[in-house]
Amino acid sequence: MEICKTPLSGCVELLPNVLKDARGRFVKIYHQEVFTSLGLDTNFTEEYYSVSAMNTIRGLHFQVPPHDHVKCVTCVYGKIFDVVVDLRKSSPTYKQAFSITLDADKGNILYIPKGFAHGFQVLSETAVFLNKTTTVYHPESESGISWNSCGIKWPNTNPMLSEKDKQLIHLDNFNTPFE
Secondary structure (H helix, E strand, O other): OEEEEOOOOOOEEEEOOEEEEOOEEEEOOOOHHHHHHOOOOOOOOEEEEEEEEOOEEEEEEEEOOOOOOOEEEEEEEOEEEEEEEEOOOOOOOOOOEEEEEEEOOOOOEEEEOOOEEEEEEEOOOEEEEEEEEOOOOOHHHEEEEOOOOOOOOOOOOOOEOOHHHHOOEOHHHOOOOOO
């Protein structure tokens, strides 16, 4: 597995070996020893996936301390425009965003440290998004910021959103708990 830095400290893209043949492809998206050797947290406690239609935006979500978590995300079917925003006050990239296309054919993975908001927009007809986290979902700690408040150049600016995501606050009005 190859590791590629992003402009945001601690957030990295991982490129696993993708084995392809006439039957399809095989991708190992997690190996504890490899993650440890790369200096990445391996204490994942929950994993889930979502299936979404084209143009759906999910996010920008996170959990606040003490239930904040590291995320490791990938797209196992289709293609998504994946976005993170640094919410760590002491970070030199505070309030900056980074986007990347996660593509099932490529098998790439985004490792997201604590203190980041995360979201994605579906680029393909359907996408299956997989997320590993280092803490279990805690509803009282769930939070988010509005998808269109961070200067992100989304592929489509008229997305399909959940009612919850329509109510998220603007980044400038968010008082971050992340150091």
